[in-house]
Amino acid sequence: MDHTAARMKTSEQGPTEPAPDLGRDSIVEISNGLRRLLADVFALYVKTKNFHWHMTGRNFRDYHLLLDEHGTQIFAMTDDIAERARKLGGTTIHSISDISKHQRLKDNNEERVDAIDMLHELGRDNRELTRFLRSMHEVCEKNKDVATTSMIEVWIDQTERRAWFLGEITGEREQQLNVSRKSA
Ligand SMILES: [Fe+2]
Secondary structure, three states: OOHHHHHHHHHHHOOOOOOOOOOHHHHHHHHHHHHHHHHHHHHHHHHHHHHHHHOOOOOHHHHHHHHHHHHHHHHHHHHHHHHHHHHHOOOOOOOHHHHHHHOOOOOOOOOOOOHHHHHHHHHHHHHHHHHHHHHHHHHHHHOOOHHHHHHHHHHHHHHHHHHHHHHHHHOHHHHHHHHHHHHO
C-alpha cells in the first residue's frame, strides 16, 4: 500500500479512483481474473494452515514447519493481488462467501487426513495454481499489463518451489520426471 501516492492523488484530483491506463474491457478482464486467482489463493492458504494445524505422525515437526512457511508465502500474495485489481480501477473479493463463489481449488473438510495425503493434495493444488497463474499471465500479456505480468512471474516461481518441495517428499516429482524422460 502506497499511502503517500494515495494522499497525493486525493489532494490533486479529489477522492476518485486512480485513472486507468488500460481500456475498460482490459480492466474488467484482468480484475475478473485476479478475483478468481485471489479466491484460489485464499482457499489454498486456509487448506495449507488446516493441514499445518492437523498434521500428525513421525515427521510432524518437519511437515508442520514446512506448511507454516508455505502458508506465510501464500498469504503474502493476497494483498498484492487485491491491490493490483484496485490500482487498475477494478474491484476484488469482499467476503468469505465471495471467496467460495469464485474459488476453483477445492476445500478439504475431512476430520482426519493422513500426512502423506495432505502433502499430495497440496502438491496437486500448487500445480493447479501454477496453471491458473500461467493463464492469467497470458491474459495480462494480451492486455499489455506489464506490472501484473511481472508480479505473476514471481508468484509462479514461488508456487513451483512449493510444488517441488511437496513433490520431493511424496515421491510424486520422481514419477513425473520419469514419465517426461520416457516420453522425450
Ligand atoms: Fe502455527
